[in-house]
Amino acid sequence: MKRISVELVPRDEENLREQLAIAKAKAGCADVINVPDLLRLPVRSWEGAAIAQEYFPAVMPHIRAMDIDLTQPLPMKEYLRAHDIREVLVVEGDPPQDMRHKVYPTTTTDVLRKFHEEMPEVKTYAGIDQYRGSMSKELYRIERKLQSGAAGFFTQPFFDMRLVGIYADMFESLGVQDVYWGVSPVLSDRSQSYWERKNKVVFPKDFAPTLDWSIQFTREVLQFADERDASLYVMPIKTNLEAYLEGVFQ
Secondary structure, eight states, X not given: OOOEEEEOOOSSHHXXXXXXXXXXXXXXXXXXXXXXXXXXXXXXXXXXXXXXXXXXXXXXXXXXXXXXXXXXXXXXXXXXXXXXXXXXXXXXXXXXXXXXXOOOOOOHHHHHHHHHHHOTTSEEXXXXXXXXXXXXXXXXXXXXXXXXXXXXXXXXXXXXXXXXXXXXXXXXXXXXXXEEEEXXXXXXXXXXXXXXXXXXXXXXXXXXXXHHHHHHHHHHHHHHHHHTTOEEEEOOTTSOHHHHHHHHHO
């Protein structure tokens, strides 16, 4: 397979380092650490990515499109260059809880193009959301992101191999070869309800909100990606990081 990416939330520097040490011990086969940009936390994604460089060979901070003022240079440009961070994942971003934080009507395609113009040395990835609407509309968004310079895609978490297969066919039809197939453990009825209400996920009938089910499904997606020379994107949200990674990779 191409690569394995693990997403780690930078709650603070100490916590991030603890997670990185666990990931290094339990998922040493991972190639890249993804760092989301959550405004409620003290560590921005590019700062967390710089810390992660001490543990893993590659890092990828998330860049929130709505934070980017297109009339100004990329605000993290000099930081990325100073730390030799050469990959980013451009996401739309959630509206800030603090209304004092200024946002802009900037789209992910805008930011993909801006990186191409200002930082051509940086490889830009985009996200796809297989739950946000019809497949035809998501197909259109993917095509637009490709036209704007996206080198590859990270998916939202999958929970059904049948849907993975459908999207694999779609990516093949578009000639997209660099795909990170997303997985995330769901370990409680409350978490399952959140995914159903917020993200419109329809879980398969054999789904169970347990660690064992999540580990087994992640292994299935890992095998799927390996057979197709694709990549795996692991998002261990609100879980026992050590137990989950050990179950998947050891």
